[in-house]
Amino acid sequence: FFRDVCNSMNAVRYARQLEKQASDVEWFKTDPSEFCCPITGEIFKDPYIASDGLTYEREVVEHIIRKQERSPITGEELS
Secondary structure (H helix, E strand, O other): OHHHHHHHHHHHHHHHHHHHHHHHHHHHHHOHHHHEOOOOOOEOOOEEEOOOOOEEEHHHHHHHHHHOOEOOOOOOEOO
């Protein structure tokens, strides 16, 4: 009996986990920009939040800071 109860509880947990994962995938499909660099348009590998408050791919924004020290999106000075 207890084994059946445990199996049922595990099945419910597993179903909820699958539901959450499916929900996360659906959200990503509707708004993938949250995971993409605004400069490259590619999914982040090493995200970096710059002083302008935006998130960029670290390598890209470090290169920009060395060259112009301004945000390519907002024009603010980056530090």
